[in-house]
Amino acid sequence: MKILVVLKVKNHHKKWLQKSAADAELRFLPTDQVTESDLADVDAIIGNVPTELLPAAKKLRWLQLNTAGADIYCKDGLLKDDVLLTNATGAYGLALSEHLLAQLLAMMKKLYPYYDNQKAGLWRDEGAVASIEDATVLILGIGDIGRAFARRVKALGAYVIGVRRRAGAKPVGIDELGTMAELPALLARADVVVSVLPGTSETTGLFCKERFAAMKKGAYFLNIGRGSAVVTDDLIEAVQAGRLAGAALDVTDPEPLPADHPLWRTPNVYITPHISGDDHLSATQDKIVQIAARNLSAFLHGVSLENLVDRNTGYKH
Incomplete structure (x- = not known):
């Protein structure tokens, strides 16, 4: 053998x-x-x-x-x-859930603009921030990674809704369980939307103009699953229009993201190059x-x- x-x-x-x-x-x-x-x-x-x-x-x-x-x-x-x-x-539950938590807190506490200010030598208050406590966090994909992230944000006071393909028993640590058929209504309730979805024919292009329009204004979007789940141009439009407060992406479409792609330079979009897992x-x-x-x-x-x-x-x- x-x-x-x-x-x-x-x-x-x-x-x-x-x-x-x-x-x-x-x-x-x-x-x-x-x-x-x-x-x-x-x-x-x-x-x-x-x-x-x-x-x-x-x-x-x-x-x-x-x-x-x-x-x-x-x-x-x-x-x-x-x-x-x-x-x-x-x-991957530990590594990816911690990466997601770091990205979410950095957006909520405006650490990214403060770092930009630091590099520019600019002492400036960036205004109001958000909190995970009492936030509704919607997680699409509640396997090992999704559940690990759910535990972390729940420990910080979030209300967690998990989404899976079919109805079933609610996992420990999830406050509410929904299905993909209920997604539009769930998106409207969420302060934070996290995609941990694999790349399949069913998930390709899931987050499109219609889904971003269904989200609560000022929500945060994070994708650590597959870039193919997002229509990139629609995401750029949603952020630029102020529909989303911010988007943190460890995966993109296309990938690797070309140096001249507008996603790199879209304000309030924060990108890491598919490195949250690996080794x-x-x-x-x-x-x-x-x-x-x-x-x-x-x-x-x-x-x-x-x-x-x-x-x-x-x-x-």
């Missing part, structure tokens, strides 16, 4: 994977060094290999992603039907490897894997 590992790993991560590998042959190789020949005889891959190389993996039976988002690996014909696809759901926080990297190690053991023992992805929806089963 040959397993190719393209994750960024430290020595203790290698030991975790080797402990789970039993008699399998593990090969560690940086993603940017992987070639088609490296994939020709592998039974499993741990880590996100470039999709254009995957057709060379003729023997592949399992692909473990190091991301929670799996959309680009769900495209028709990319993987054979019998290939197991698993993601890293559960690894910037050591705890995230540890959790990714722990998920991969558990699944490696399960794969080699022929038992069910965690975080199996439904390739029709792009979501975890």
Whole structure:
């Protein structure tokens, strides 16, 4: 059994994977060094290999992603039907929820304009600020990341509404649960709207002119899911018109965002270059490897894997 590992790993991560590998042959190789020949005889891959190389993996039976988002690996014909696809759901809640909280507080407390003033040597009061306490926070996508953010803003006094595709049991830490069918009415109530949605056909272009018009005037919008969920020109228009008090984006459409794109220079839009997750926080990297190690053991023992992805929806089963 040959397993190719393209994750960024430290020595203790290698030991975790080797402990789970039993008699399998593990090969560690940086993603940017992987070639088609490296994939020709592998039974499993741990880590996100470039999709254009995957057709060379003729023997592949399992692909473990190091991301929670799996959309680009769900495209028709990319993987054979019998290939197991698993993601890293559960690894990113801490890092992404803290990133969202930092962005939201920076907007609410006007830290961005005060930093601009600092660089200009300008001592100036920027006026009224907002608070998370008593704010209604609407979170679209209440998986691990959405629930982690909900816990943090609820601890600061927010009323939290979660949105999922279908009705179901209300998760702990969510005050109210709604569905996508109820979205227009929910948007009108929210002081803060957060998208943690994956990239799917259902989410593409969801936040368009109509959705931004439905939002409460002066609301804050944050997107940490996929840039494809937002019609960028409509977002720019909503911010410029004062419909939104601010927008914080860790993902954009297009991505990477071209240097001459007007979104960069739209006042009250704050952009980070899709860096909230990745392996910037050591705890995230540890959790990714722990998920991969558990699944490696399960794969080699022929038992069910965690975080199996439904390739029709792009979501975890």
